[in-house]
Amino acid sequence: MAPIVLRTVAEVKSWAAAHHREGRRIALVPTMGYLHEGHLSLMREGRRRADVVATSIFVNPTQFGPNEDLSRYPRDFDGDLGRCASAGVEAVFAPEPGEMYPPGYQTYVEVTDVSQGLCGARRPGHFRGVATIVARLFTLFRPQVALFGEKDYQQLQVIKALNRDLYLDVDIVGMPTVREADGLAMSSRNAYLSAEQRQRALALSRGLRAAQALYASGTHEAPALVEAVRRELRAADLREDYVEVMDAERLVPLSTVAPGQAARVLVAAFSGATRLIDNMPLGG
Numbered sequence: 189m190a191p192i193v194l195r196t197v198a199e200v201k202s203w204a205a206a207h208h209r210e211g212r213r214i215a216l217v218p219t220m221g222y223l224h225e226g227h228l229s230l231m232r233e234g235r236r237r238a239d240v241v242a243t244s245i246f247v248n249p250t251q252f253g254p255n256e257d258l259s260r261y262p263r264d265f266d267g268d269l270g271r272c273a274s275a276g277v278e279a280v281f282a283p284e285p286g287e288m289y290p291p292g293y294q295t296y297v298e299v300t301d302v303s304q305g306l307c308g309a310r311r312p313g314h315f316r317g318v319a320t321i322v323a324r325l326f327t328l329f330r331p332q333v334a335l336f337g338e339k340d341y342q343q344l345q346v347i348k349a350l351n352r353d354l355y356l357d358v359d360i361v362g363m364p365t366v367r368e369a370d371g372l373a374m375s376s377r378n379a380y381l382s383a384e385q386r387q388r389a390l391a392l393s394r395g396l397r398a399a400q401a402l403y404a405s406g407t408h409e410a411p412a413l414v415e416a417v418r419r420e421l422r423a424a425d426l427r428e429d430y431v432e433v434m435d436a437e438r439l440v441p442l443s444t445v446a447p448g449q450a451a452r453v454l455v456a457a458f459s460g461a462t463r464l465i466d467n468m469p470l471g472g
């Protein structure tokens with residue numbers, strides 16, 4: 189069945205109120221659209237964990253920097269509706285920017301510590317925009333469950349902190365990264381890549397897997413693990429934005445992964461003009 193399309197805040201409120209009245213559990217999957225299997229895996233898991241699934245498709249301007257790709261972010265709304273239908277999504281919230289940010293809008297949510305390194309350091313204001321829109325979507329839908337991808341690992345930690353600190357009481361579910369057969373993490377931004385840039389982009393996942401293999405062979409010092417990733421980026425002639433080994437929850441940099449510690453190796457790099465991110469677990 190085609191999902192119902194909600195365009196306004198008022199429509200979301202009445203849709204959610206009707207389900208809450210009936211005692212149905214709502215799962216929410218926030219997205220920026222141009223949906224792929226990664227997004228659909230979140231929606232399908234939402235169906236398993238709740239009675240109804242809603243998704244939002246909104247390219248949120250406040251999470252883009254002035255020189256980023258807001259105006260050219262890929263869009264395919266009709267195709268997305270079909271994909272949502274196939275994943276069992278009941279409602280799609282697709283507001284115009286002016287619906288979410290009317291004149292006089294002035295409230296922002298900032299999650300401090302976990303927003304600071306990695307993408308937060310390279311994209312000032314990005315996580316403030318993310319935390320703000322997610323907090324507002326939670327307020328509108330009042331979902332019991334919300335699903336996010338580990339692909340955006342720092343974002344997931346920001347949302348967990350937001351949910352905890354504002355007592356939002358949503359069950360935040362982090363889902364594994366869905367990859368293409370050759371290892372490339374699925375991303376709407378992969379659409380920007382030429383065939384040659386896409387081939388070179390495989391160095392991100394190859395480098396992360398090399399770090400995992402090194403870790404498994406007993407090397408737990410961060411500089412050596414980072415170097416394993418860098419070697420692959422250099423070989424593919426990709427420009428590094430960052431490569432870091434961090435504690436998996438607090439997202440603080442580690443010099444060594446302690447025995448039993450859950451850690452994560454995270455990378456951001458440019459293939460051509462396209463900035464790509466990826467990460468994998470170490471230890472834990």
Ligand code: AMP
Nearest residue numbers: 219220221226336337339340365366374
């Ligand atoms: P986006 O549309 O890029 O803002 O992503 C919307 C949601 O889908 C976020 O929770 C992402 O982490 C998640 N997501 C994006 N790509 C993937 C992927 N390859 N695997 C799993 N989840 C993903």
